Amino acid sequence: MRLEQSLLYSLLTCSHSFPYTDTLKVLQKWGPGCHFLGHGLDSDLDELEAILQTERARDPTTPPALALFTEFPSNPLLRSANLPRLRQLADKYDFLIIIDETIGNIVNVEVFPYADAVVSSLSKVFCGYANAMGGRCDLSIRFLSP
Numbered sequence: 001m002r003l004e005q006s007l008l009y010s011l012l013t014c015s016h017s018f019p020y021t022d023t024l025k026v027l028q029k030w031g032p033g034c035h036f037l038g039h040g041l042d043s044d045l046d047e048l049e050a051i052l053q054t055e056r057a058r059d060p061t062t063p064p065a066l067a068l069f070t071e072f073p074s075n076p077l078l079r080s081a082n083l084p085r086l087r088q089l090a091d092k093y094d095f096l097i098i099i100d101e102t103i104g105n106i107v108n109v110e111v112f113p114y115a116d117a118v119v120s121s122l123s124k125v126f127c128g129y130a131n132a133m134g135g136r137c138d139l140s141i142r143f144l145s146p
C-alpha cells in the first residue's frame with residue numbers, strides 16, 4: 001500500500017496555507033517533521049518545489065515528502081491553493097495530497113481530482129448547536145494503488 005511505503009521511506013510532511021491549528025500541531029508533534037508554508041500563495045509552491053528538490057538531491061532513493069496538507073479554501077485566510085500545480089508536484093515527487101474542504105464544502109468545491117484524501121468537519125453541519133461532532137474522510141483510488 002502506497003501510504004505504508006510513504007510512512008516507511010519519507011522524510012517530511014508539508015502544510016500549505018494556514019491550516020486549522022490542531023492539524024499543524026499534529027504534523028509538528030508526530031511523524032517525520034513538518035514544513036509550514038503558511039501564506040497559501042504561489043510563492044509558497046515555489047518554496048515547496050525548492051524543498052522537494054533539495055530533499056531529492058540529498059537522497060534520491062526515497063520520496064522527499066510523505067504528504068502535503070492544505071485547506072481549500074483555507075480558514076481563516078480564504079486562500080485556495082493552485083491544485084493542478086500541487087498535483088503535478090505530488091506526481092513528480094510521489095507524495096500524498098490531503099485536502100481539508102471544510103470551508104468550501106463538497107457542495108461548492110470539487111477537489112477530489114487533485115487529492116489522495118479529502119477530509120471535512122461535519123460538526124458544523126450536523127445541528128448548528130455545537131453539541132454533536134463528526135468528520136468525513138474520502139480516499140481516492142490513488143491512495144490505495146501500489
Ligand SMILES: Cc1ncc(COP(=O)(O)O)c(C=O)c1O
Pocket residue numbers: 020071075100102103121122123124133134135
Ligand atoms: C478547516 C477546518 N478543518 C477542521 C476543523 C475542525 O473541525 P471539528 O470542529 O469537527 O473538529 C475546523 C474547525 O473550525 C476547520 O475550520
